[in-house]
Amino acid sequence: MRRFGRRILGSPLLEALAAPHGVDRYLELIRPSWSLHEARAEVIEVRRQTADSVTLTLRPNENWKGFRTGQFVRLTVEIGGVRHTRCYSPACSEHAPDRIEITVKAHPEGRVSGFLNRAASPGMVVGLSAADGDFVLPAERPTRLLLISGGSGITPVMSMLRTLCDEGHAGAVTFVHYAQTRDRVPYRRELSEVARRHPNVRIVLAYTREPGATLTGHLSREHLRAVAPEASRAPAYVCGPPGLIESARRIWAEDGIEQLLHIESFLPPSLALPSDRAEGSVSFARARELVPNSGRSLLEQAEQAGLSPQFGCRMGICHTCTCRKTAGSVRNLVSGEVSGAEEEDIQICVSVPVGDVELDL
Amino acid sequence: MSTPVPELTRQQIESFGEELDAIRRRVVADLGERDSGYIRKVIRAQRGLEVAGRGLMFAGFLPPAWLAGVTALSLSKILDNMEIGHNVMHGQYDWMNDPDLSGKGFEWDTACPADQWRHSHNYMHHTHTNIVGKDRDIGYGILRMSEDQPWHPYYLGNPLYAALLATFFQYGVAFHDLELERVSTGKASLGEKRDMIRAIWDKVRRQTLKDYILFPVLTGPSAPFTLAGNATANLTRNLWAFTIIFCGHFPDGTQEFTEEETAEETRGQWYHRQLLGSANLTGGKLFHVLSGNLSFQIEHHLFPDIPAHRYAEISVEVREACERYGIPYNTGPLHRQFGSVVRKIVRLALPGRRDKPAHDGPRAAPEPAPERRNLTPARV
Numbered sequence: 001m002r003r004f005g006r007r008i009l010g011s012p013l014l015e016a017l018a019a020p021h022g023v024d025r026y027l028e029l030i031r032p033s034w035s036l037h038e039a040r041a042e043v044i045e046v047r048r049q050t051a052d053s054v055t056l057t058l059r060p061n062e063n064w065k066g067f068r069t070g071q072f073v074r075l076t077v078e079i080g081g082v083r084h085t086r087c088y089s090p091a092c093s094e095h096a097p098d099r100i101e102i103t104v105k106a107h108p109e110g111r112v113s114g115f116l117n118r119a120a121s122p123g124m125v126v127g128l129s130a131a132d133g134d135f136v137l138p139a140e141r142p143t144r145l146l147l148i149s150g151g152s153g154i155t156p157v158m159s160m161l162r163t164l165c166d167e168g169h170a171g172a173v174t175f176v177h178y179a180q181t182r183d184r185v186p187y188r189r190e191l192s193e194v195a196r197r198h199p200n201v202r203i204v205l206a207y208t209r210e211p212g213a214t215l216t217g218h219l220s221r222e223h224l225r226a227v228a229p230e231a232s233r234a235p236a237y238v239c240g241p242p243g244l245i246e247s248a249r250r251i252w253a254e255d256g257i258e259q260l261l262h263i264e265s266f267l268p269p270s271l272a273l274p275s276d277r278a279e280g281s282v283s284f285a286r287a288r289e290l291v292p293n294s295g296r297s298l299l300e301q302a303e304q305a306g307l308s309p310q311f312g313c314r315m316g317i318c319h320t321c322t323c324r325k326t327a328g329s330v331r332n333l334v335s336g337e338v339s340g341a342e343e344e345d346i347q348i349c350v351s352v353p354v355g356d357v358e359l360d361l
Numbered sequence: 362m363s364t365p366v367p368e369l370t371r372q373q374i375e376s377f378g379e380e381l382d383a384i385r386r387r388v389v390a391d392l393g394e395r396d397s398g399y400i401r402k403v404i405r406a407q408r409g410l411e412v413a414g415r416g417l418m419f420a421g422f423l424p425p426a427w428l429a430g431v432t433a434l435s436l437s438k439i440l441d442n443m444e445i446g447h448n449v450m451h452g453q454y455d456w457m458n459d460p461d462l463s464g465k466g467f468e469w470d471t472a473c474p475a476d477q478w479r480h481s482h483n484y485m486h487h488t489h490t491n492i493v494g495k496d497r498d499i500g501y502g503i504l505r506m507s508e509d510q511p512w513h514p515y516y517l518g519n520p521l522y523a524a525l526l527a528t529f530f531q532y533g534v535a536f537h538d539l540e541l542e543r544v545s546t547g548k549a550s551l552g553e554k555r556d557m558i559r560a561i562w563d564k565v566r567r568q569t570l571k572d573y574i575l576f577p578v579l580t581g582p583s584a585p586f587t588l589a590g591n592a593t594a595n596l597t598r599n600l601w602a603f604t605i606i607f608c609g610h611f612p613d614g615t616q617e618f619t620e621e622e623t624a625e626e627t628r629g630q631w632y633h634r635q636l637l638g639s640a641n642l643t644g645g646k647l648f649h650v651l652s653g654n655l656s657f658q659i660e661h662h663l664f665p666d667i668p669a670h671r672y673a674e675i676s677v678e679v680r681e682a683c684e685r686y687g688i689p690y691n692t693g694p695l696h697r698q699f700g701s702v703v704r705k706i707v708r709l710a711l712p713g714r715r716d717k718p719a720h721d722g723p724r725a726a727p728e729p730a731p732e733r734r735n736l737t738p739a740r741v
Binding site for chain 2: 013016017019020021025026029078080081082083084308310
């Protein structure tokens with residue numbers, strides 16, 4: 001019946017009758033989560049696991065095609081009449097039927113995270129994107145696995161842990177989570193439950209600001225030696241703030257086993273401050289604007305020039321801001337790489353011009 | 362007839378412009394839920410009227426149902442084109458970051474493809490407002506609407522062309538960006554317009570299919586009534602849109618400009634030109650909504666990308682500033698403004714009869730001119 005209804009509503013006849021606005025523009029007026037083409041989700045449960053975070057259970061509509069554990073989705077919310085999009089990794093198992101669970105930590109200056117912590121309530125409808133990202137477990141699950149997370153970076157690895165449990169995975173899994181204090185560990189009860197039920201899973205908590213956990217302080221070689229001696233042979237999935245990521249990169253590189261390390265960073269890369277060495281000018285071809293290069297990201301420079309390019313995460317993940325560079329070289333703030341001068345698509349939120357640059361914007 | 366325009370010094374014009382910039386900054390900083398809520402409310406009303414109008418046509422053989430259906434559908438098309446389409450396509454709601462309300466992506470329920478409108482209207486008309494030879498909205502390439510357009514025997518048909526344009530206004534708008542008058546004078550060839558013609562054809566076909574084939578056929582035995590009802594709704598919208606739009610820049614007292622005098626315009630002078638070239642309509646709240654707030658044509662031309670429902674409150678400040686600077690603020694009820702437009706259409710069918718100079722003297726006195734301040738209240 002439901003499929004039949006969708007078939008009728010999605011028919012060329014209905015599209016022609018609803019022209020020029022399309023059937024979705026009528027459906028969403030009946031119920032905001034209804035759409036033939038767009039993925040949206042309704043918040044069905046709001047819980048608070050820690051004082052500074054909120055955990056939302058979302059029910060996506062039929063247009064959402066699921067995710068692979070570890071991936072992220074772009075979530076769109078409207079605040080004060082303005083739509084904002086941010087990336088969140090579902091924390092649920094990829095086998096969870098028709099549900100997405102996300103945990104959002106309130107950042108002091110985070111407009112969206114603050115809003116969700118303050119105002120999310122059942123019935124609220126948010127926009128969704130298809131899942132994206134290559135921070136994923138291989139289809140053939142590794143027999144030994146190391147999962148490390150810090151702070152709100154727990155969500156994608158929590159998803160991996162839950163997925164493996166759902167699959168009855170028998171391989172050894174070590175899960176190390178770094179939090180400032182005991183109160184700030186979301187999923188604490190569930191983690192100890194998992195450890196109790198699954199003898200192959202070892203859960204290790206580390207507190208950076210108080211004693212009382214197995215480990216104290218930040219990620220170090222000593223920590224790994226103490227709780228994860230298999231690190232030299234097992235693939236590792238690490239998600240957390242830049243400090244954690246940096247330490248992991250360094251340790252794995254020193255041991256010459258970078259190929260085992262998979263990382264996902266959830267805080268923006270430190271964006272270049274206005275550099276006194278910024279040279280050249282930036283040309284926004286379609287807007288016919290030419291501005292001197294301020295050394296900031298092209299997205300910021302475009303906004304300063306009065307343009308409003310599309311953007312999402314502003315940290316190089318979501319590709320919403322992707323735009324054609326028609327001339328010039330840019331430096332990628334995430335990778336540090338300098339591009340060639342040829343025409344190509346770049347993410348303007350994490351690209352700074354190296355000399356003259358022209359964008360199709 | 363025309364109001365003598367006081368000469369303002371360059372400095373006065375610039376400080377007037379700065380005052381307008383300040384108004385703009387304040388409103389833009391204040392945009393938020395009030396505006397997003399407003400446009401969504403209008404969209405909800407329009408979609409409701411659309412569904413009601415289409416539904417009532419199924420009982421179109423009953424005169425009251427037919428009449429109610431035509432009314433609902435006419436209102437739907439008017440809201441869609443004016444308060445929603447025209448304004449959204451100006452980018453008035455781009456700040457909401459909602460792809461369905463993005464100025465670049467919106468499509469409206471009329472024959473003109475949105476992309477061509479964005480060029481002919483947002484860019485050509487709003488940038489070159491009332492500059493004879495550049496602003497093609499002066500007469501739409503069909504009519505003589507300014508004494509500065511040289512007379513030709515063709516213009517004897519001015520009133521007839523105007524009546525035809527009003528009746529088929531959606532097609533007039535659709536063909537507007539093609540600049541057919543340049544094709545007929547050999548300045549452009551039809552070949553180079555092929556893509557535009559195809560886009561117009563696609564849009565016209567979709568609109569025709571919906572209004573004149575699919576919906577009539579769907580209503581079965583009511584088909585002839587539905588066909589007539591849909592045609593009536595389109596006609597109502599055409600006449601209404603023509604009336605409102607022709608009151609924007611052609612009533613008595615609005616001025617035209619030459620390319621020379623606007624060649625090196627400052628921001629203040631641009632504002633000044635928009636003001637002198639536009640005219641408002643007075644009326645109630647519903648009237649303003651149905652006109653797409655183009656009844657605040659002056660404010661719309663000063664701030665084309667500010668949500669139009671804000672114009673009413675902005676107009677109080679603009680008018681007050683105009684009074685201080687002695688700049689005429691042209692406003693009046695629909696019957697008076699449109700009456701003067703009709704008279705102009707008829708008058709300009711004939712040669713000569715120039716009863717005012719092409720433009721009332723220089724817009725800005727040369728720099729060293731003595732400071733003069735006209736304190737006469739603006740014409741009401």
